[in-house]
Amino acid sequence: MKSFRADYVFPVYADPIKNGIVTVDDNGKILSVTNDPSTIPGEIEQLSGVICPGFINTHCHLELSHMKDRIAPGSGLVNFVQEVITMRRNVTADEQEVVNAATAADEIMYNNGIVAVGDISNTDVTASVKKQSKIYYHTFVEAMSFVPERAQAVFDQALQTLDTFRPLSASITPHAPYSVSKELFRLIKKHSDTGKNLISIHNQECEDENKFYRYKLGAFNDLYKFLEIDIEYFKPQARNSIQSIIPLLSNNQDILLVHNTCTNLKDIYFVKRFDKMVNWCFCPNANLYIEKRLPKINLFIDQGFNITLGTDSMASNHTLSILSEMLTIQQHYPQISLERLLQWATINGAKFLGVDDSRGTLEKGKTPGLNLISGLDNLKITPDTKVKRLI
Template sequence: MVNYYSADYILPVSDKPIQGGVIGVDNNGEIIGVYEPNAKEISDKSISRHKGIITPGFINSHCHLELSHLKGKLPKGIGLIPFIESVIKERGASDEEIERAMEKADQDMKASGIVAVGDIVNKSLSKNIKRQSALHYHTFVEILCFDPEKAQEAFREGLTLCEEFDKLPSSITPHAPYSVCKEIFRFLKQLHNPEGNLLSIHNQESEEENKFYRYKSGGFVDFYNKLNRNIDFFKAQARDSIQTIVPLLPKKQPVMFVHNTYTNMKDIYFVDRFGGKVTWCLCPNANLYIENRLPKIDIFLNQDSPIVLGTDSLASNDKLCILSELITLHEHFPYLNLENTIKWATINGATFFGINDRFGSIEKGKKPGLNLITNTSGLKINKDSQVTPLF
């Protein structure tokens, strides 16, 4: 059986918007055709017509499912370092509590039209949830180790944890420049196929990170002093953090830099000259929650490197909803075009995760899921817009 759906606009992503277009979908969710409103193939079909915009299912490129139990527990606008300290203090909970929160977050993401997720983990608790989920997950096993003497042990532990996600897409990744020593990057290069190991690195969420790398001063020096960690080995680099770590990556390494709240144009130019396979991930609601600041969106536009969207965690966001991230972007940057930003929410993430043969665009033969965005005006969304999966 084939079901036919129509709306004021179809955003296939792979092609131009179709006003009043129609999509044919079989019982398995596979697209069997995308049609103009007066196409002969659908002249005698029963069509479910809607007000609003139909898009492919969303890709949440950056999430921390493990922190879902911290929803509403951390204050807003306190800055990155106090936020990290709060997470360390509050994240302790029973496995049962964490699993219940993760299950609910997984269900809520599905209800908000998300079909695939890039998820950061520090343990294997989410494994069974991911196996049973209707969502596609890529799991990033996060390594945190700023002590060169402990780097080999930390890397081995990361590999072991990654193996626990057997038969589920996964990779090991450094957490952030301020929390990973150079030795970890050296071990990453020694992997059998480093280019096949997707990386997701938190980048420049705070100006303190740049101060730390430029001058070895600021909040991260105090942070490590509080933890009683000796960082005498670390030397000021006289340049931003991203400019220091990019040359440490394999040339063809697919890497997603996440947040980028304090990334500047010089950083962008440096990354472009390096010639790696870089994707920029924006998590606007989390940026506002933690630092009360958004990245300089303009510097990421018209660049060769693609942009994707993430929600971060419920420790730093009120909900895991990609439409909510789009609404925030369009409210703060009204010149943005939905036809472009919907690519950030769909095909760009699908391409990074290597699942664009199924997800990311409304094309014949794909099973991308269909989202209906309502309370729209033409091809514009607003604070009242809502999303509902059509199946």
């Protein structure tokens, strides 16, 4: 049994506790959360800072970890996508290099207090890493093809890849509006309507995505030329990408819309009109790395949606730290409190991944992990703020 006392304990499901004490057993299970030391047998370790549950990273690409520092920041999404594709085609990276980089990234996340991850995979190369990890993983196997005739073959391949991640939690998901044909969306929807199949889709990462869907103009035309894809069949939709694809998604699954860099209020209201279980995920450091801009996060607050946080990949970020994502948000949106940010970083992600019975809050009987956040300035995150995993 171990007991930790800090300036504040944030149970997340309840109000912060000043001079709170968290007691756990040898397996990290919460035995009690209190501010009364007389009820605690044995020694209490005194700490400076805030104790909170372990973080949930709902969006990562572990298999891109070997691309760290290989793509220049600020080049825009279309160029970023082309760079990733080119590296996968041409750069000599044997499987062991990819596995070694993924293993190192997994350790970075563990040391940064992350206890569960929603990870995107296009191949099975990270399956061994995840099966040996101390972190809980749900793998989103991406199905990706904008060519209608390839929909069935791509979906069948995704099913095969899915099996390689078992018995870990996994599902098939569309990549993004600009990379998935209606035919492939329909196959994924049919699959999702019949059983448990969490969805995580990249959404509106740049203005060109909306421009392409509205007018069939912009840089995505160059991407399809680069990919040698004939898009003659595609007709302008006269609406933004999210408005075009939301009707193609299942009503039966939780859906994570990731990035949302260019999502506007009309898009949010449009999504609210549909009977979909939509969650929004923000990865601000990746948005700055790729597009040099942030989503209008203030528009999403108090709209009745679950909001989560992600890190994206080492190809589009300098590290994999949920605390760093919270810092970036607080620097640009100082009105967002630490308490709200911790909800986004813990219980909201746990709910989306379906692990809130054991993670996400400091409640008796749970094993959520314990993080110590130190170096706060009046409960504000600063560049000097650090996270240390206690359990």
